[in-house]
Amino acid sequence: MYRFYFNCHHWKPTRDQWVYANRCLPSREIQRIDEYAYERDRKVHLLKFNVQNPIFRLLGHSPVKSVVIQFFIKFTFDEFELIGRNPKNFYRLWSLKESYVKWLDTILRINQQLPSDKIRFDEQMIFLNDYDQQLITLCLSTTNPCQLFVELTIDDILHGCTPFDENKQEYFISWERFQTKRQTDIFS
Helix, strand or coil, X not given: CCCEECCCCXXXXXXXXXXXXHHCCCHHHHHXXXXXXXXXXHHHHHHHHHHHCCCCCCCCCCCCCCCCHHHHHHCCHHHHHHHHHCCCHHHHXXXXXXXHHHHCXXXXXXXXXXXXXXXXXXXXXXXXXXXXXXXXXXXXXXXXXXCCCEECCHHHHHCCCCCCXXXXXXXXXXXXXXXXXXXXXXXX
């Protein structure tokens, strides 16, 4: 098992890093990134797209609530009972399923009922107050020790990424837009 993290809050992209990372994205993703209002959101989306594609896997958590009834068909009876006892378990189980499916390189529409004996809840979730977009899990099991997290640099993430094409004007425009948003982001 590989356990990586990247401190997006501390990353201050250079022009070369931003342009290269954008070159490794489809045009539609660059357009989506440009739609975000804040620098931090643009950085997270850029890295989320790069990290979730073939080389690395990322387990995410979203605090946004939505109607969960439509998703219950994706759960086993045991999972459904866990959700019934504590609705927050929905987010944990869904994140586990999403991570599992991404590991398989498939999409969420497949049957992803996990075997009940494979689900573990012997970890502690830690949310860092200063960095609202970071989540750390700490394994509490003594019989199955977890490996330590390794901090990645932007070069680690971009290593092995293949640009779609040569420098296009849209990549430099994206950098200029990022700079504009950077100046207006009060949380930087």
